[in-house]
Structures are given as C-alpha cells and as structure tokens.
Amino acid sequence: MEAARLLALKKGIKPSVREIGIYYRGFVDNMRLNGKIHDASVAGITQLLTGQLIASLPLAWKLFVRGRVKLPPLPLGGGGYRRMYNRALAREREAR
C-alpha cells in the first residue's frame, strides 16, 4: 500500500474517488491553520463539498449536545506546522 501510494505521488496520479481527494486536502489545510485537526470543521467542509452536509446535520446536533463537537479554535496554532510543511515540500522539489 505504502509503495503504491509513493508511486502514485511520484507520477502525480490523483485519487480516482473525488471525495477522497477533497477529504485529504481539507484535512491538511486544517492542520496548516491549527496544527491540530478540528474534526467537526474537516467533516463539515468535506460533507459540504461532497453534497452530504444536510444529511449529516441531525447527527452533528446529537454529538454537539453531548459535548463531542467543539467550537472551532482560533487559527493560531499552525505556524510551526506551516513552516515544516514548506520545508518538506521545498526539499522534495529540490530532490526532483
């Protein structure tokens, strides 16, 4: 699996299931904001972009009233991660 993923990255092959690409991109973008993931934001954005948001609202509400969905944090914690992200991608570009 790891080898297949590395080959796909090297060849620039995008996920054939559109939703997977949307989820991964939203996940990493959220990390770049906060360093950590705010799971409700990632879920909300993924479901909005894949047309599932309305269907998921009743469950989201049940989780919210049980304290399992928190309000999003201020996007202040991602500075260190963003610098690391840029370094990693720059090194890979240099190596190509």
Place this chain on the structure above:
Amino acid sequence: MKYGYYPGCSLEGISTEYDESMRALFAQLEVTIEDLPDWICCGTLAAPSISHLLGLATPLWNVARAQQTGYDQLIAPCSACLYHFKRAAKQVAEDPALRAEVEAVLELPLDAAPPTIHPLELLSADGFEARIRQSIQRDLSGLKVVCYYGCHISRPASVMQFDDPENPQSMDRLLDWVGVQTLDWPRKVDCCGAHFSMIKPDIVIDLCRRLFESALEAGADAIVVACPMCHANLDTRQEAIAANMGQPLNMPVLYFSQVLGCALGLPDEKLGFKRHIVDPVPLMLKKCNQRMKVEV
C-alpha cells in the same frame, strides 16, 4: 518511568469520553502521565498523500518533542495515531539518509526517540495485574462483551510489534482481570471503515453491520473498543446500521478504559457515559452487582 501522553485530535473532539476515562483510569492506577507539549496532529493518511517527507515528518514532530522532553515512553490511545508514529519511526530507523532528511525538516534530532505505545500495551503487562485486581470496586461478572481491536493495534505486525496480529488478547486479558466475560468472535481485527464515514458512509454502514451481526451472534451485551475511529463509527451510525439490518439495534459501544474504570469504582462523570449516542448506563446498571451500582 516518565510517560508522555499524546491524546491526538479525536480525543479532543468526537472521542472526548475516551480521553476523560483514560485520564481518570491512569489517575486511579497511580500512573503519572504528562501531556506532550506543543503536540500536533499525526497527519494520518492525509499528510502522506501530499508528500512522502511530510508524511514522515508530521508524526515524528511529536516523537522528536517527546525525546526533547525526556520521556521514556509516549502513550497514544488512538490506534491510528499510534500506527503512524510507529510506521514513520520504523522507516527512519531503517534508513539513515532518510532520517537525516526528516531531521532537517523537523530541525530537531531523532537519535534517541522514545517508543510510542498504546495504553493496552502498558496496562496489560504483568506488573499491572495485581494492582488492577486489588482495585476492583464493582462486580461486572454479569457483563458479556466482545473485544474489538480494529485494524491497527496489532497490525501490520512488523510495524506494531504488539500482541497477536490476527487474534489479539491484551484487551480480553485486561477485562478478564476485572471479571467481565469476554466472548470469542471472529471479527476482532476486521475494519470498521474508518474515515470513510465522512466520504462513503454506505461502506462504513455495511462493514459495521457485519460487526454487529457477529457480536449479536456471539451473545454480547456490548462491544468494547480501543480506537476512537472504531467507536465513532459503531456508536454514531447505529440507527443507519439497524435500518440496513432490518432489525432494531441498541448495543452500547464502550471504550476499554470506561469498562475498567467502572469496575474500579470511578463515577459516571469521569467515564463520559453521557456522551454516547447509544446510552450504556441502563446496561451497566443492569449488569453491575446491585450492591455496587454505577453512580449516575
């Protein structure tokens, strides 16, 4: 032993009750843990999908900080986080040039990185048996459960190096110590569908349906888990799974830390039972010995 604690993102969100019960259990067993300072997300499968180097550096950011802080071991209750820590640590340990690359990205050394372990690995070790048995406050011998380990606690074996990869026993052993009846079933290490819950929920519903059918066939009152993603899928999707099965379903899904905590006498507010979609309190009240009722 100095233990660092890496809660991971899920335990600060959808799996708050896992975090609450884990911390309460450690306190009850007098295991001192310290939150890893400045921790970040492990990156799960998303960071490696952007870049190989980023997919290694993201989990190892946390390991490098654990080394810097001087922990002997880093405890990660989320089995997905644990897998990504161990996967990355193994790859850089086997390839010095790759380690140098990752250290340059992290701007931190990785020469004495502490191992990352799951709480099951710590607590199921022989040293804890007497301590746990002596601390029992409630009789849970009427409770029948199946232990569900999911994909990553013991697999891939070459990376995780813990428990039997196909028939893990650590959670069963822990629950046996507190008198819970753990039943044999064939789906201990099946997949729950993980984050496909957000992408293709139909796949998750189908996979979880098989788990519930098997648990019911085994005669279980509840499924016990050690992974936040497995819990989220099994607890929050039960209405849709029941519709898929064509029969009512109301099976509580508990974290092992909640069951152990309950047996050791911890009160409900420290175990987070009220946060579940499928309320486990009626079952726990019914199965607890009357003179040792769950306080709710």
